[in-house]
Amino acid sequence: xxxxxxxxxxxxxxxxxxxxxxxxxxxxxxxxxxxxxxxxxxxxxxxxxxxxxxxxxxxxxxxxxxxxxxxxxxxxxxxxxxxxxxxxxxxxxxxxxxxxxxxxxxxxxxxxxxxxxxxxxxxxxxxxxxxxxxxxxxxxxxxxxxxxxxxxxxxxxxxxxxxxxxxxxxxxxxxxxxxxxxxxxxxxxxxxxxxxxxxxxxxxxxxxxxxxxxxxxxxxxxxxxxxxxxxxxxxxxxxxxxxxxxxxxxxxxxxxxxxxxxxxxxxxxxxxxxxxxxxxxxxxxxxx
Numbered sequence: 578x579x580x581x582x583x584x585x586x587x588x589x590x591x592x593x594x595x596x597x598x599x600x601x602x603x604x605x606x607x608x609x610x611x612x613x614x615x616x617x618x619x620x621x622x623x624x625x626x627x628x629x630x631x632x633x634x635x636x637x638x639x640x641x642x643x644x645x646x647x648x649x650x651x652x653x654x655x656x657x658x659x660x661x662x663x664x665x666x667x668x669x670x671x672x673x674x675x676x677x678x679x680x681x682x683x684x685x686x687x688x689x690x691x692x693x694x695x696x697x698x699x700x701x702x703x704x705x706x707x708x709x710x711x712x713x714x715x716x717x718x719x720x721x722x723x724x725x726x727x728x729x730x731x732x733x734x735x736x737x738x739x740x741x742x743x744x745x746x747x748x749x750x751x752x753x754x755x756x757x758x759x760x761x762x763x764x765x766x767x768x769x770x771x772x773x774x775x776x777x778x779x780x781x782x783x784x785x786x787x788x789x790x791x792x793x794x795x796x797x798x799x800x801x802x803x804x805x806x807x808x809x810x811x812x813x814x815x816x817x818x819x820x821x822x823x824x825x826x827x828x829x830x831x832x833x834x835x836x837x838x839x840x841x842x843x844x845x846x847x848x849x850x851x852x853x854x855x856x857x858x859x860x861x862x863x864x865x
Contacts, residue, residue, distance in 0.1 A: 692812050693852040695719060699845050700744070708780070709752040710735075713848060716743040726804065726811040726851045732839030733804065733815045737850065745850075750785055750817070751778050751842040761787055761817060762805040763796060763834070771796065772805050773834065775817075784821055784835040792831055796823045802836050812851055 697713040715721050717740050725737045727747045736759070738748035748757055754777075762770040771794045773787040790796060800820045806813025822835040 693720075695721060695850040697721075697745075697848050697850055699848065708778075708842065709749060709754070710738065711747050711749065711845060713745050713747060713850070714743070715850060716741045716745050718742055721745045721850055722852075724810050726815055728815055728849050728851060729840050729845060729847070731816075731841065733811075733817050734838075734840045734842060734845065734848065736811070747848070749842055750775065750838065751783075753778050753780060759811070760805040760807045761802050762813075763787075763790070763794075763820065764801045764803065765794075765796075770805070772807065775836075779835065782821075782835065783838075785818065785838055787834040787836055788826070788831065790823075790832040790834055792825060792829060794832070796820060796832060796834055798822065802834075815851065 695715050697715040699711050700714045701712040703710070713727075721737060721740050723737055723740055726733060727735050727737060733750065735747050735749040735752075736757075737745050739746045748754075750757065750759070757775070759775040761773055761775055763773060764770055771790060773790040775785055776788050777786040778784070779786055787802065798820055802817045802820065804811040804813060804815040804817065816839055818836045818838040818840075820834050821837045823832055825832055
């Protein structure tokens with residue numbers, strides 16, 4: 578016999594291929610399946626179901642993990658942008674507030690046209706003496722002098738306590754120091770004014786204490802209080818606040834008034850330093 582037919586393995590392989598091709602062709606015919614074929618088909622379908630479902634679950638799990646990672650990245654980016662937006666908003670609000678404050682100061686400056694005034698910014702404030710003083714960025718070089726009045730757009734906040742070359746210390750009206758005495762005028766209806774003296778600050782009620790008011794004067798809540806100009810230190814008419822309460826002293830000879838300040842002593846950024854009456858008179862004498 579030829580050598581070809583003696584190779585049994587090759588013969589078996591060829592026979593298997595022929596049978597496989599025949600089965601494939603047979604299965605593709607449009608006919609009813611026999612029970613062995615149906616059994617094989619159902620078994621294959623069941624196996625497909627068993628293995629396909631976990632595969633789909635695993636695929637869905639991986640996809641969900643990817644979605645979570647993508648969501649985390651997007652949330653991180655959004656959070657950073659929100660933080661940036663918050664910072665920008667805070668900055669914008671601060672600039673808007675400062676702009677409004679400067680506009681009000683410019684308007685106030687026009688009302689003080691008869692006096693020389695200096696715009697200044699607060700550059701330092703001691704937390705331990707927050708109610709007592711602050712430091713501004715104007716000093717002797719810019720023309721600031723001791724005892725000049727210091728105001729904001731809302732009203733008077735204090736006076737210059739000491740002067741350096743390029744900075745000055747402002748003593749606030751809210752200090753409890755009784756040496757911070759300021760002559761004031763209480764505006765009664767008509768042309769009649771009543772005079773008193775600021776001699777302290779009530780920390781508990783946040784009210785200025787005005788004493789030495791004559792007992793016969795009819796002082797009422799809501800009356801406005803300004804600088805009197807009597808001591809020739811501060812210009813007359815600088816607004817301080819309104820009367821909140823009036824009570825007689827322990828001897829009944831005078832009255833004490835508690836004034837609600839018009840200015841905010843705690844949130845001060847820009848101020849106006851106003852030249853006093855004596856300094857203005859001195860300059861006029863020098864001009865002559």
